[in-house]
Amino acid sequence: MANQRFLTVAVIGAPNVGKSTLVNALVGQKVSIASPKAQTTRCNLIGLMIEGEAQIALTDTPGFFAPRERLGRAMQYDMRTAIKASTGALLVIDASWPNIEQSLPVLTGNRNLWSALVLNKIDRVARPKLLTLAQSLNTQFPFEATFMVSALKQDGIQDIRRFLAKMAPEGAWLYPEDQITTLPLRLFAAELTRERVYKHFYQEIPYACTVETTQWEDFTFKNETRVAQHIYIQKNSQRPILLGQNGEKIHGIRESVQKELSTVIERKVHLFLHVKVRDNWPEDKAFYDLWNLHYNA
Ligand SMILES: Nc1nc2c(ncn2[C@@H]2O[C@H](COP(=O)(O)OP(=O)(O)OP(=O)(O)O)[C@@H](O)[C@H]2O)c(=O)[nH]1
Ligand SMILES: [Mg+2]
Structure with a gap:
């Protein structure tokens, strides 16, 4: 143009x-x-x-x-x-x-x-x-x-x-016309889960948690995608809160993220959530690298 x-x-x-x-x-x-x-x-x-x-x-x-x-x-x-x-x-x-x-x-x-x-x-x-x-x-x-x-x-x-x-000054577009974000889908998917945790566990969990998409597998012939994520929390005592009675809380999160992700990528999504306790994740450089954050800022 x-x-x-x-x-x-x-x-x-x-x-x-x-x-x-x-x-x-x-x-x-x-x-x-x-x-x-x-x-x-x-x-x-x-x-x-x-x-x-x-x-x-x-x-x-x-x-x-x-x-x-x-x-x-x-x-x-x-x-x-x-x-x-x-x-x-x-x-x-x-x-x-x-x-x-x-x-x-x-x-x-x-x-x-x-x-x-x-x-x-x-x-x-x-x-x-x-x-x-x-x-x-x-x-x-x-x-x-x-x-x-x-x-x-x-x-x-x-x-x-x-x-x-x-x-906007004159200058060539840096991104394709139909692109709306630079965030890779697996990171966006992890964010969707973190958003649910923030909303549902307003008091107990947010700053203690981070989410990582550990697996993303497209089955193009079935128009389906399998996504696995780890929700990292810092204390064992946070696990039952996040899971809820009979796992109902975590299932609610799973259903809701699965639905939103399906709409975004226009294919059926099977989401698997695993809750892991790792008290020192805020000190783990791997998370910073994943999100392009400066570890020694
Ligand atoms: N009533 C009202 N609430 C709003 C409006 N815009 C945002 N909110 C609410 O304000 C809260 C914070 O919104 P965010 O968009 O997460 O704010 P943020 O500035 O990005 O927050 P951080 O990322 O934590 O710095 C959410 O509950 C929003 O729904 C608005 O125009 N009116
Ligand atoms: Mg914000």
Whole structure:
């Protein structure tokens, strides 16, 4: 196509403000998992969208927080890498619970990229309060534009898409037209399972768990795929919680992931979940390599 334009944008902000939900809404399909638990996103994930002649690579990033452990440091390092690699940033703020102190310093340290402000979750906030918030933030930082959206209800998303297309400089598309993510399917499948664990075991499990797809076998002639995954937890006492009585909890997760994965890959999926206790997985370099996270960040 003539006049191609290409842009890389980092979607950044505090944990739980709706960055992943926004990326999914912009892409038009789920590419990144979202949950009510803060620190759901563990590494940068690229979602791709096309608007007119522009292809936009949106990097969903882990939220800003002060890390205490190795995994947290790796997550923060990854987020900063995304900012450095991008031409622009969408700074997402939860308008129902704005936490600006955490957000602005990240931008002021990166003056060579433009930023737009996205006030998300407007479905929860009265209009006058939104306008005051937008005004106040714009006096604190020179944003290119301000958007008020509900990523969850897909309200206001088209305005951001049009804006991003306008900001995209001339340049060849880096990805094929029909590609929506750079995340390999086996990693995405593992994320789907982790998302369920975060949603169903809000209190008990999330940070203690990680998921790995250990087997992926396509039976093309039957239009079926066999997927096996390990859910790693850190303590034996977490096992019965995750399994539930007679295994009903883990079966629920299995059914639900199997169904979503079948829809995504358009073939029948047989999913096998195995719960493993490995207390030191957050110190295991193999997990960092799998997700392209920097082990010694
Ligand atoms: N009411 C409302 N809830 C939203 C909206 N956008 C996201 N959420 C919810 O906010 C929670 C966090 O969403 P995520 O997309 O996971 O947030 P995130 O910023 O990616 O979070 P981390 O990856 O943990 O940093 C989820 O429960 C979403 O459903 C919105 O526009 N309105
Ligand atoms: Mg996220």
